[in-house]
Every structure is written in structure tokens, then in C-alpha cells.
Amino acid sequence: MRLEAFISAGPVIQAHLIAALTALAIGLTLYLLPKGRLPHRTLGIACATCLTVAAGTAMFITRANPGWWSVIHVFVPLTFAGLFGIVMAIRHRRWAYHRHAARGLIFGALLIPGLFALLPGRLLNV
Template sequence: MNWEYFTQVSFAIQVHIIVAFIALTLGIIMFVRRKGTGSHKVIGRVFAVMMFLAALSAVFIREINEGRFSWIHIFVPVTFFALFETFYYIRKGNLKGHKRAVKGLFFGALLIPGAFSFMPGRTMWMIFFA
């Protein structure tokens, strides 16, 4: 791992990486643990905050497209929408909708863009493989 590269990227990228890895860890924990428990609710709330911070920090990451948003920024509104759905459905008692929204949040707003971040030349590629 190239920690020197991590220390040289912008603060927004550093925050983004840290909260995304925390969200990834919490998401995996939530998928393997029993649902509906007190710890599930606490972990879920922290996961949601980390996803919100990941999406928010992504808004300030614009190094690869001359200061403009790039195609990967489409995952920012996807994340915000999935977060809204997650809380909306659980408040309404719709467990199926909640489960679908959380899976969409985890896979569609965390794993898929996360996989793209490991493309050669991108920051995660440079940190892990350069």
C-alpha cells in the first residue's frame, strides 16, 4: 500500500476513502448479522451517516475532469435517493422496501462506484497497486 500517495491527495478524497471503507465494513457486518436488533439499528444509522458523508465528499472531488463533475458523480444523487428510501420504508414499516433500498445503497452506491475507483490510474489503484 502506498500511504504516501494517500497523504498527498486532497482532503475531500481522504475523507471520501475513509468513510467509504467504514461504510463498507459496516455494510458487510449488517448483512451477516441478525436484523431488527438494537445493534442493527445503531450500525445502520452509522452506515447511513458514512454513506451520506461519502456522497457529500464526492461532490468536492473533481480532479479528473478539469474541475467539473465526471460520470461517476451520478452515484451522488443515487446515494441520496437510496438513503431517503431506506429511512422512508423503515418508518412506514415496509421491511421489504427497506431491505431493497439498503441493498441498492450497498451495491449500487458503494460497491459499484468503489469498483470503478480501482481502475488503473485512479486514486485507489495508485494507493493499493502503485
Template sequence: MATAAPVGKNVFDRVVTDRGLGIAAGIMLAVVAVAVARGYADWSRISWHVWAHLGLIATALALTPVMLIRPKGSRSHRVLGWVWASAMILTALSSLLIRDTNHGGFSVIHILSVWVLLQVPLLVWRARKHDVAGHRHGVRGIVFGALLIAGFFTFPFDRLLGHWLFA
């Protein structure tokens, strides 16, 4: 009887750990909080949809370390997973309302919003069908791409958080 060869981890999964992503999400949340606090003088000029977006992304960033570092599969993991998934979907939807640049049109970053709107339900589906490896890989991809990389790019190029943080 032949046995299946073990599936090796890809480079991303070998280099990027749940703990590392969780710590990075916590750092990103702290940097966002500092930027928002430093932007106090501009708060009254910020539209409600930007505030909604910031609040939702802060929720997802705060839950990410909890979800990635604590044990998986528990009831609390599932409940917090639904909250995290909801925050991610609502964050993506709220970003579609933010069109303050590009003359009111959509920009390249909105492609990421559509990707999140497609991927998060897939993550939930994978978790519900107990595809642990697929769920883990998808979560790591969303955290890395949508929270950390996209989050990083909210700071340069005179964007709002960058302006607040570095002004």
C-alpha cells in the same frame, strides 16, 4: 375469500444474498486497505476531501457485513443503521468535492452521488415505516451499486486507488 398470491423474488434478490453482499463488501474493504497502504509514498499529496471520502467509505464498507449478516430489527441494527446511513450520505457529499479529473468539473460518477443522496433517506423512511421488503431491496441496491460496482471502478483507468494498488 381470496388470498393474495405470494410475491416472487426478482432475479437480483434470488441471486444476490445478504451474506454474499456482506462478504463482497468485506473483500472490497480489504482491497481498499491494501491499496491505501501501498500508496504510502503519495499520502502527503492527497487532499483532505479525498481522505475524508476514503475514511467515510471505509466506515460504510466495514459496517455493511455487520448489518447484512447479523440478525435484523434489533436495537444494535437500528443504531448501526443510522451510522451506516450517515456514512453513506457523508460519503456522497464528500464525493461532490472531489473534482480532480474532468478539468475540475463533475463527472458521470457524481450522478451516483446524487442517487445515494436520494436513496439513503428513502431507505431510512422505509425502515421506519416497517416496509421490510422495500428496505431490504433498497439496501441491496445501494450496497451493490454504490459500494461494490462504483468501488470496483475506482481501481482501473489509472484512478488513485488503482494506481496505488497496481503500481
């Protein structure tokens, strides 16, 4: 993406992109760090917050299909459902499910939609 396109994209798209890229960076860091300690918990909360912002702002981005959501918006409820599942797994101490759901969320909420965003005609396509 060109810097001019990012600057002229508007605050919702800017917030969405910053939140998504931050969540991706934190998510990949979480994958590499030791699990269960304070840094993991703190970064997990930060990642969940960024994912919430990214999914929330995505609902207001209708650039590809003015006035309506597009196919990529199917990832919004999936992201919220995944975040809910991860939190419930933590509360019920189901660590294996938490690990599996967190990996799936990073893949399904960030990597797949990110690849869709790189398609021709999209803002991120260079």
C-alpha cells in the same frame, strides 16, 4: 492504494475514502447480523452517516476531470435517493423494501463506484 498517495491526496479525498470504506465494512456487517435489534439500528445509522459523508465529499472531488464532475458522480444523487428511500421504508414499516433498498444501496453506492475507482488513472489504482 499506496499510503503516500493517500496522505498526499488531501483532506476531502481522505475523508471520502475513510467514510466509504467504513460504510462498506458496516454494511457488510449489517448483512450478517440479526435484523431489527438495537445493534442493527445503531450500525444502520452509522452506515447511513458514513454514506452521507462519502456522497457529500464526492461532490468536491474533481481530480479526474478538473473543475467538472465525472461520470462516477452519477452515484451521488443515487446514494442520497437510496438513503431517503431506506429511511422512508423504515418509517412506514416496509421491511421488505427496506431490506431490498439497503442491499441495493451497498451494491450501487459502494461496490460499483469502488470498482470504478480502481480503474487505471484513478487514485486507488495501484
